[in-house]
Structures are given as C-alpha cells and as structure tokens.
Amino acid sequence: MSDTEGSPDRERRLLPLIGGAHGGRSAMTCKYRCDDACFHDAPNTSDNEYFGDVVRGGISRRGLLRTGAAAVAVAGSGTALGTGAAAAHAPSHGPKPPALTGLEPPEYGRPVTFTAVGGNDLDNVIVPNGYDWSVTIAWGEPVERDAPPFDFDNQSAAAQRGQFGYNADFVAVLPLGRRFDRALLWVNHEYTNENLMFHGWSGAESATVEQLRISMAAHGGSIVEIERVGDTGEWRRVDRPRRYNRRIHAGTAFTVDGPAAGSALLRTAADPDGTSVRGMLNNCAGGVTPWGTILTGEENFHQYFGATADVTDPTTAERYERYGIRTTAGTSRAWERADQRFDVAAEPNEPNRFGWVVEVDPYDPDSTPRKHSALGRVKHEGATTAVTADGRVAVYMGDDEAFEYVYKFVSREKYREGTSRRDRQHNMRLLENGDLYVAKFTGDSPEFPDSPPADDLFDGSGQWLPLVVNGESMVDGMTVDEVLVFTRAAADQAGATMMDRPEDVEPHPVTGTVYMALTKNADRTAGQVDEANPRAGNKWGHVIALDESRGDAAAKTFTWHIALLAGDPEDPDTYYGGFDKSQVSHIATPDNVAFDPAGRVWLATDGMPGAAGFNDGMFVMPVEGDDAGHIRRFTSVPVGAECCGPFVTPDGRTALMAIQHPGEVDGATTENRASTFPYGNQPRPAVVTVWRSAPHGGPYIGD
Template sequence: MRKLLPLIGSHPGGRAALTCRYRCGDACFHEVPNTSGNEYAGDVIAGALSRRSMLRAGAVVGAAAAVGAAGLGQAPGAGAAPAAAAAGKGWEKSRPLDGARGLRFAPVAPNTADKVTVPAGYEQNIVIRWGDPILRGAPAFDPEKQSAKAQAGQFGYNNDFLVLLPLKGERGRQVLFANHEYTDEQLMFPGYDPANPTREQVEIAWAAHGLSVVVVEEDRRTGKLTAVPRHHLNRRFTATTEFRLTGPAAGSDLLKTSADPTGTRVLGTLNNCAGGSTPWGTALSAEENFNQYFANAASVTDADTRAKLARYGMTGGATERKWERFDERFDLAKEPNEANRFGWIVEVDPYDPDSVPRKRTALGRFKHEAAQPRLTADGRPVVYMGDDERFDYLYKFVSSKAMMKGDSRRAREHNLTLLDEGTLYVAKLTGDSPAAQIDGSGKLPNDGEFDGSGVWIPLATGDTSHVPGMTAEEVYVHTRIAADKVGATKMDRPEDVEPSPRTGRVYVALTNNTQRGAAGKAGADEANPRNGNKHGHVLELAEHWDDPAADGFAWRLFLVCGDPEDPATYFGGFPKDQVSPISCPDNLTFDDYGNLWISTDGNALGTHDGLFGVATAGERRGEVRQFLTVPTGAETCGPLVQDRRVLVAVQHPGEVDGASYEKPASAWPDGQGKAVRPSVVAVWRRDGRNIGV
C-alpha cells in the first residue's frame, strides 16, 4: 500500500513548486518575458490614441456619476445607496440586512482538510474522474497498467474549464465540455524517472492532455450528476488530434512547418485553461502555458526568431517532460514555427461528433485565459481575454459579423465563422488619482476607490494591421509584441475575464504578481496598486454607453484580495469583518442572480483553495462568502453555477512538494491506497431547493 505523504513545503505565493514545475514550466523562476518599456497605467495616454477616444473614455466616468442606478452605480431595482456612497461615485455600499439572493448559505470556514468541504445542508458527488472511460472500447482505469490507447478513450487529466450545454430530446441529460490543462507525470506513473521518461509514458501524457466532451445525466431525486459512457456525442481531443487553423493568419508563413506546409493543420492542443460558451452553442477553450513544451529555444540561430520566442517565455534547452526526444516538432531548433501554432482560442462544436475543432487566429496568440463572448445590440459577438503572465495584457475581439439565430444548418455554418473576422484590441487603463497617492501599499487614494478610465487600442482588423512596422499576420501570431508597441497597460496576471449576463459589466481576475515593484520592474499603479502583490485583485469595467464594441470604458477595482484584517484589502466597500478571506482569484462565473463566483489558485493565506460567491450589486455588494474548499494540493477550477447545482473541477489534488505516485500527499477522491485523481464534483442542496436561496 502506498503511504500518504505529509504536507511539506510551499512555493512562494501559495502554490507547490511541483505545480509550477509541471503546469507552467516554473514561470515564476524565469525572467519576466515582457521587457518592453511601454507606459504604465496612470500615465498620460500617448499619441497612439486619438483625442476622440480619450474624450469617450472620460465621458464614461462622467456618465457614471450622472446616471446613478442606470449606469455604473447602483443596479436597477436595488435599494438606495447610503450617504457615504452617494457622496462618492454612486457605487453602493451598505451594512448587510440579509444574505444576497443566491448566496444564502453558511460560509465554509478556511481549512486544510483533505476533502471537498461544502456548506451545511449540501451534498456532493464525483461526476467523472481522470481515467474514467467515455468512448466505446475504452477499458476501466488501471493506473498500474495504463496505456496511451486506453487514455485516448478515457477522461483526461487535470480537468480545468467546464461547460454544460442542453441536450434536446434526452430528458435529464446535458453535454459536459471539459478541458485538460497539463499532466503531472510524477503523480501519474509508478516509478517515474523525470530524466528518462519512456515513450509509452510520453504518449499517455499526450493522450491525457486536450479536451473531453461527455454526456452527463442527473438524478432528479438527489441532484447527483453522473457521466454517460459511450454516448455517441462523447469525444476526446488530445495532443495528437488534428485541429484546423482558421482566420486571417491561417496559411501564414509564420505557421508553416515541415509536417504542415499549408500552415492550416495542427496536431493537438496544449495547456488548455479557462474558456467560454457561445450563444450559438459551441465551447471555447484557451491555450495557456504552451511555451513549456518546446525545447532548445536557445539553439535557434536566427536572432529575431529567438527574440520572439523569448517574448513568449521560450529561452532554454531541454524541457521538463522531454517530449522533444520522441517528436521533433517540440524541438525549436528543428521546427521554430511549431510553437506559433499554439497559444490560440480553440472552438469546438460539441453537438457534431464529426466536426474538426478550430484554432481562431483572429483572436490573437498569447497565454490565453478565458474567452467569454457577449453580443452587441446588433448581434455581433465580443470576446474578452486575458494573457496570464506577469505584466501582460487584457484584450478583446469584436466580430464584424452578426450571429444568425436558429438551429438550421445554414445558421450553424454561418455562426462557425463569427470568430474569424473582426478587430482585435488591447486595453490601456488610466487612473484618476495623482500618482503620489498610489504608493504601492494598497492604501486607497483620497477619493476612496481605485478607479479610472480606459481605451481599447486596435491592433488588427482582418488583413489590416493598426500597429506600425507589423503586418496583420505578425500582429496575430506575435500579439504580445504588437501590444508592447502600442503601450498597453501591464497587468498583474489577467486570468479569467467574464461579462455579467445581467449588467454587461466585465470582471477580470488578476491573480497575483509578486514581481510588481521589484528592481527593474513596473511599480504600482492605480489598476495594480500593490507592490509584491501575492493575493491578487478583481477588476470591474463598464464599456462606453454599455456598448461592448465601444473603444472607451470606465473601470474600478471591485476586490483587492487577501486577509480582511490587512488594511491593504478592499471588498467593494463592504464591511471587512463580515467577509470570507480570499486570495489569488482565478476562474470566474455568474449565477442567475448576478452574483460573481470566484475560484482560487494558489491561496497565499495558508489554507486550501476554494470557491467563493460575492454580490456585485445591492446592499451586500462586495460581501465574499466561501462556498467550498478543495483537498490538499488541489486548485479550484471551472466553476459552473446552475439553479440547483454547482460544479467545480478539482485540479491537481495531492500536488505537494515531495509527492509522487508511490508517496501521495492526498487520499482524495477514493481513499488511501488509491490513485489520486483530478475529478469533476457536483454540489447540490439536500432539500432539493435552489442554490443559495
């Protein structure tokens, strides 16, 4: 029997070093890829921005004070704001009267229990685990006898983003889409030798990456949700599945390789993190830390290519997983363009079991985290995206084509082209307080809020580049470099970006950045107000005149995370002695009441990661309530909140420094002596009523 390993060690910021090693290639120990000298938030907007854009952005802030409940201030239908808030900018805050609808549960206390802990009166079950068979012919999971062929028919490893879509004609069933971010071979394989992985181990890891589509069925009596194996819609996409590159950069010389001289066909998808679901019924998945899979960037002879690789975090020799030993496409010295074929938003049609997933080049290439669309008044999708790197940027894409309603074949074919044509933008944020009032401590400026205005700077539209010295193809493939050139605002790891379905306000999880204010690095600004920021914050912005296609917006910080007793924290103006402590916000979602739900990654407060609900409007605005915690070493991912059920992806349980397959650090989910398996968990109320009411 394998012996449970005691919890030991922690990486700075709350993560285990083992997590950093396998998920992002120890990004925190490498030099920050963004070495540009562009302006920072709080500086004067430079000549790249038109005066018209400046005036529009400023008008948003003025409108906020003027329109009150109809604008950036109080939500329609909310009670009157107290005098203290009314004297400011109209962003309501009040002493609590009762729990916000949707959040009426007893908050879970911070803890270090090796289990999923849920509120009193709630139940849970495992929906699906790593290795559970989902395709016809796939065997039952046996970690001692795993094979690449078996894994290709089983649920993948380290589930992250989750989408549930309706399934017409099959009562009580839905289609679950999940992505699989990365593999941790030390926890997956008995006797794993990191210096000498076997071909079989590598091919199993290839098959454990990617995406899964699996039909799930609910038990109406209990709320339990279970997978339906071998359903005709069930699919697996892996690191060796064919994907199609589409949009304005498809076929570019920058995307061509020896294996694909067309520059349009890619094998696989890697390091998928958050994503989105579209109004036309597809799922979007974000390729994030793809850089860690590519070896020998230092051996690339062309200096310009080497510099572009470095901007995406590729500077070294051999990789951690040694995949380059088994497929030379992962060797940049041999195939320098292969890395350009990763770092995109992937679109999957879960209802068509024969469809080929597409990588949408019009949305730019970077370490994508999130891609949640909303529609303009005339039906064009707008997609918000974050680049999860210290000092990188916030983006949006505005399609030039409107969505066609209905389920006809013509409508579906049309809608599958919406993300190939439009304009890609990057954000520039400017604070409204004097620089002297932003001292890096997190102390609020004199006006009582971290806030300001912003503009969306266009980078490219179709085949037209808006960045001097770069072609449109270069903008899409080397988007970070284009954003550097136009002076975008360097942010503290922008991860998930979600527009509220009720208000249209956009929320951005900025997970952390302990390098903020370090020697030679950008210091604090009003949008990123803490040096050595280890707890992160949540940004809230509203587009100009509530138009998602607008080029101006107003912004403010909704949460500045950490210990509520720390004066450098802020909870939307809500009394800090009445909130759950929260650290390192990562994935975001909304419930039907307009509450924001936040999952965390790398909690730096010494307790386990969890899922939190927070009211965004009304008398409880800013009240954070912890709904659940995850087991030892795990991260909370992919939250989904339905009327009667909450789903979370429990990623990398047991990923603690010193852990291995033989010496696990967690006994979850199946008990001591069993393999530790990332899993999807469903939570529901024991009495059958809706969540949090």
C-alpha cells in the first residue's frame, strides 16, 4: 500500500486487537515479573483529564504520515555517559573514569547498510550476515573472587551472592583502560523465575527457605571486568575475577540520601533513622552519568511484600494500593518467610524503601550504593541524564505501568567538567537535591479524537508540572517527604498525563531530543485516547520524541510528536516515521532505548511473540535524513526471551544486549524446557556481544 493513500475523511476504524490478555507476554512472564499486574485494575484511579473524552473511531493515517517532519534538531543538551553511587556520608574513593584515546567512532549520520534479520521463532540469537556474536556472561557464572563455579543442581544462597544474577536487563560498559581494551560491564538483575531455576518448583509457599534466599541473592546487579578480544569488536569476561568485580543483591547495604532521608515514612525497627536499607529490587533500566557511575531504577517492587494479616489502617492501605502492594493477607514470593522485613504487617514502612533510582560507583567496589530520594519513588524503568544549558544535570524517568507518568529531575548544583577527584566527588552529590517535575502533554487539535488533527500531525506541546522546587512541596496538602515517598499520588494531584506504560526515556546525545518508549496499554479505551496516546487497546506501543524549549534540558515547557506507532507495517494505522512501510521491519512493544555514535536510535522489544508472532529483538532506527524511520531488525533473541539493554560502545564497534528469561513460555519447567539457550541445557539469562566479523564494509555496528 502506498504511503500517500488515505485521507482524513476516509472511513476510520479502531486498530485490530492483536495478542492475548497479556499483550504479548506469556502468562508465566506476567506472574514472575510483576505479579500479574495486567490482571488487576490499574493503580491509577485519579480523575486526571485525557486529551479526548469523545469515543473515537480510529486514527488519521494521513496525519501519521507527516508526523516525522515536525522533528526539531536541538543542540546544546549533552547526554550523560555514565552513572555511579557512593555512601551519602562516605564518598567513593574509586579512580575517575579514564579519558579514552585513539577511538575512531563512525561519523555522525553514517547510513545503515546491513540486511535486516527476518522475523523468526528460532531458539538462538540471530544476527545479520557479516556479524557474529558470543556469550559474555550467563546466570550463575562467578563474579566475585571466592564464588564457586555454577552448579545448577546444587545451588546455594552463599554461592549466588558471588555469582552473576538472574534475568539480566540494563547493560552498560564503562572503560578501564585509556585504549578501551579493558572495561567494566554493569548489568541489572530484574527478577527471578523459580519455575526455571529449581527442579520440581511447586510455588513459593512450599519452597525451602534456602531457595527463597537464593532468589533474593539473584536480584540486584553485577559489575564484571571484561576485555576486548584482539583488535575486534568482541568482548569477553576476564576469566579470573578482578578487584572491581562485585555482586549487589537483596542483602547489600544501601544508604538513602536527599530530602526524604530520615523521614518517619522510611523508618523501621531495624533502621530507626530511616537512612539505611538492605537491598535493591526489580531493577529494570538505567543510565550512565558523565562522572562515570551507574543509575539503576527499581521497578515492580510491590510483588516482594506479603502480609500475614490484613492491612486495616485506611491511609496505609490507600498508599499501598496506589503502588499495587497487597493489602490483604497473602503472598506472591513468600520472602517474608525468609526475612520478616518483607511482612508488611510487621514492617509497614519497608515497601517505602524501594522504588527509587539507585546510584552505584563501579570504580569503587567498597562504596555504598545510594538511593536518591530527591528523584521520587515510582516503578522506575530507568534514569538517563542530560546537562542543562546552565550546567546542571537533568534526569529523565518513566514509571512503567499502565496510565502512569513521565518525570524529570533537575539538580540544584552544577556539574563540574574537571577531572580531579574533588570534581568527581562534587558530581556524585548532584542527585541529592534538586527539583522534581511530572509531564503534562497537550495536543494541538482540540477536536481530536472526534475529528482528525487539524494540522495533520500527532503532536503538540507540554509542560513540566512542579512537584518539589527549591526544597519546597508544590503539591497542596503534601510535605516534601510525602511527595517524594508517594510520588504517584503527588503527580495525580498535579494533573499529569496518563501514558501507555512509559518505559525508557532517553535524550539524544547530539540533538537533545528525548525519545520515550511507551510499550503498550491494552486497557486504554476508545474514550480515553488522546493525541499522545492515540490508540485504544494499544498492544503494540509507540515512541514519542520530545523537544525541550530552547534546547535546554532545564526548560519547563516542550513540544512533542509521535515518531513511531508500532505494529504490523501492513496495517494502515501504524506509522514508521513517514518511511515507506513496505521496506521496514515489523516492530512491536518497544521497551529500551539507546543511541550509537552515528546518532541512530536502537530499540529493544518486550512482547513480540504475542504481538507479532515471532521472537523479540533489537532494532535500529535512523531519526534524521532520508532514511529516518527506516527500522531494521538487527537481532532476534531465543524462544521465550526478551531483548534488553541495548548498549553500543563509544567506538561504535560493539553492541551488547541482555537475553532475559529465555524459555519463559507457559508450561515450561526445568524438566520440560522451551529453550536450551545459551549452552544447550537449562535456559540461563545472559549478556551477549555482537560485532562486525566480515572483512569488508567497515568495523562498525550498523554497517
């Protein structure tokens, strides 16, 4: 079908409903990742406006075809390159990140030339011709020096605390050597699937306490030293664990900093000061700061808390329900059997200590990671940074649940570009204080959805609504610590726009345009559509591009446009940046966002099997020039797996991605495997490296 067919006055219709109730995921994934959140009513019951409150019939294809032309190239907003964390009262003493020398990244705007991988359901990683891949590290392999080799049939919590954790998600690579031949690999470990971890698993209530503790130890994150293989784009794990290697898990010590540190809302019997927390949970995406640290977001933390008795206090119950935490006696993971702090009847404030952005310093294995209360408490998909026009640091964050919000934090103090230890220690305190905002999107066509957009574009303007500014609450009736601990309720009251599961939110390193992956929202009704979320029953997801006013990441206003409406390219109600859809790869459920040195967007998907009928994968999308919107599938991942990450190295020669939950298919067990990735036996989450292997065409990813 031609891209010029159709008109605003043609008969419009709702997009077809594709996939089952889970919108692409298996029921097993829904159970273990988020405790079947999609089967429950959305926690957001606020009466915030939708743009359109008129039942609509569909989408104007003519309008979609021209949306990409509205993109504005914004300069002067540099994105952050790393993230880190140290104790609030014990600054890290790790080395500063090295200045890389001799790198020859691809020129900006370099065209994509590889032949796209076709959709498939193979139990393997599939890459384009001319590329190769290898496993860098997989679940259970030793990370810390004293960790034993992995033994699937004889696991222990003590071993797992030193071994690579389960379900790899966000991936980042930080240099060790100036020649970029050694590096530190950071990986999030989002959640565990005990059905695929233990023989004969029959549920958390019948599990042994040791099994529960193994699962607790398999959460968190890993820091692993890796090295380049010769002069290629391949990277491998250093065989003998080095001094930087580290496992962070549900028992690791953390500090809380920022305005809510010490709040009565964070105090427990074990921590009467409200400043020390054990563990981080369900860490999904993240970012890397300019000063060389990791930011990692705690997401679906609600599922780890059980109750031995009903929650009867109405205020506590309301606060729990806004985050999906159980208020009646019962359990999902039964961790309270191994550690009483997960019993909300005994420790009602313990859930308030999770759901934060965490900063970790990979260069100092002795540092204490910090939970930054100034950035608010939601189900953080991630946190990515940009430097504002006046030198402060902005952090962009999505709250990954249906009808939730997009947030921005701007630091009080300015970033120092110096390379001294003092400069780095200053920068590592930047996220302790600042201003917190939530986004309100406005379409520029008041008659939509009853009538197509007047300008033939799905676009508009918006503003960042203040929640905390200059250390004061901007939300009536809520103190600063209440806004930061119960950020969802504050955003409800502020009047933020309900979005279709905002996940990764990341600024372009050159243009400053912020790209938001909105993975899906099958629960949005026809009467709830608006220009920023224009599809009812949205099981395919979309991407919004946001441009801050004056190109400044500290701006209070912005413009936006839809850059991608995912789904079957043959469906007239999808949009691929205005590019000829007969040439693009089918993409659905975009999740993670990354950029390569050539300025192209990389998207990882979560839910393609149900939404499209084939495996998830990693895609590349040029966003400038004649090729803008020409999405190509770069990899596909094994059966039952989700593609996470991705990360393209600064030299543009390597792409790394996490293969999360291979074999996570309904009915699968350790005895009835749906996948044998990566080693031909029990399926194990892993990180893989992809590089250019052909002797022609250049060494870069995307060639």
